[in-house]
Amino acid sequence: MTSQTEPQPDAQGANLPHLKDLIRRADAAAFPLLVAETRRATQFALALSLNNLRKRAEIAGLGPTDRATLRVALIGGATLRPLADLVEHFTSMLCAAKVDIWVGEYDSYISEVMDPEGELYAFKPSVILVLPAAGRCQYKGTLADPVADQRAQAEAVARDLLDLCQSAADRSGAEVIVCNFALPPYFDPGPMRSSSLGSDYSFRKYVNTQLGLNRPSSVHICDAEFLANRLGTLRAVDDRAWFESKQPYSAEMLVQLAREVAETIASLKRPAKKVLVLDLDNTLWGGVVGDDGVEGIEIGTTSPRGEAFRAFQHHLLALSQRGVLLTVCSKNDHDKAVEPFVRHPEMVLRLGDIVNFKANWEPKSENIRKIAAELNLGLDSLVFVDDNPAEVEIVRQFVPEVTGICLGDDPSLFASMLRDSRLFEVSSLTKEDLERVSLYKQDAERQQLLGQSTDMDAYLTSLQMVGHVASFSAVDAPRISQLINKSNQFNLTTVRRTEAEVLEVMRSDRYEAFTMRLTDRFGDHGLILVVVTRVDGDDLLIDTWLMSCRVLKRGVEQETMNEILRLARRRGCKRVVGLYVPTKKNGMVSGLYPSLGFSAATGEAGRFILELTDEAHFSSHIEISRSDV
């Protein structure tokens, strides 16, 4: 097959002599090479010889010893050999299984399914492949019949076939794979080919659509229509082979069909990949951002290469929208690596689309291990793509569980390579798949925004924080008491209070006390701050100030002071007095009051004073909403 991304026919099988040699010497490297060659093979003769070599390798004891056995039954309206040999080979290679095959009689599939005592069920298949007769997928009537009649007949054909498959599934407990119908390659009947459902072409196409839309969950479609279209419908048929031995398709198409069946079986057993690990320079954009600068990279509609990179990013975004987690692993300075995501106008992907961003000078294999650990996913759910063959090779060696794709040097093919990689295929999409990305994004987005430490103000603004200030309430008392008795680090005085004492503070006139909850655009942090102040003549004394360390340096400290100042003014105080009682654990706040403009009281360690002025105010990026204070 001549295509952009597949090996040329002449290049196939180049490893055959080497492979034969490995098997002759009973070398363990034979089996992995056999699998790799099988993946690439599109020629019929090559597939046959790989099948033979596999059998020889198995006889020599080279295959994995712990393989499960798959029992595959083939039934249908055509001769199913040599297709069955190919199915056995591809399934055995792509599913890493031992495959037992049972083949039905020519065109006996309906009676085989219907006979509960028959050989089909005695074989106890785990998979049944149904290759229905194309002759049964024809409109009986004329091209000129009303479309409604034609449509009804097509729907009946699809329904009968699905019912048959459902029976086979019910009676055997097997997964059923049914091939749909390749479209005829011929011009006949001309314009009416597509303007009437009575033509073989349109009728089959409609039946195929009905099969796909109405399949029950235990019936899977092997899309022969698509495979033949991809190959070329003229190349998919072989009339001589049909008349001589009732072959359903050309030899070349049989190879495609067998591989597809194997892929379908494999996809039933193993989940699709979940994470895409992306290189940056010459993968997401052209050029090296560290050298060329954000203005110098190629991305966007101003050049053909830039457009190709942009199209690749669009495809990545589409993958992300159906549940694939996008991550970055790049050898770069972090600040430079994030810049295009933040401020290049032609970038499609933005920081918010990347759930984990690793740009540093550590080996990529290390970063990839970290990404998997941080996302709490197995290494085998990761796919790594890079334009540099050396990086892909190193990752293959050091993290062999990860699938590596070398994109090469033509960005116009990047999206196609991923589209043809078969790694991110889905048989169905659940709500969880779609929510997974946003869940990971919440966590990651906070981290990544913080990663742009170059502009802390922009980060804090983008968080869209709201602080909800409230006086103590009976409802909050348990939580307040819990925080008071648990907080050690950001806790100025470490005064402990029981729930009853908290309620007493709440009711007493001597105290002004409040809490703060913090929300940002990613979610709710809950109750994160407790302050208790006491009026002492002209002074408002800060008896207790504690805060959750998770919201450190977000501006909560500043807004807390604003609230304290407001209360001091309301109570007619002239000074605010802060206390710091050092413990083994609260060293982090030893400098808090000086940093907020308090001066140390002379002769009294741990006592800090702020004179109250009218204009005293602290600015932050938190919007305050207040109740009952």
Added chain:
Amino acid sequence: MTKDDIYGKLQGIFDNVFMEEVKVTPELAAKDVEEWDSVTHVSLVLAIEEQFKIRFRVGEVESAKNVGDLVNLIALRTK
């Protein structure tokens, strides 16, 4: 393509299709090879068409009684 070329290429195809070692000679026939049944025969014909980039006419391979006849057919279609 000379007859020798055809025999050489055919030997490669036989090596791929059959597990057992089969020496290709003009006199060789299906009955001489245990694996050469009607099923492997189909595979053999399909592989020959693919590898020689030829197309047999319907029914004509059936008339070939041995490898010599088959080589004559291939020669006819590769002209």
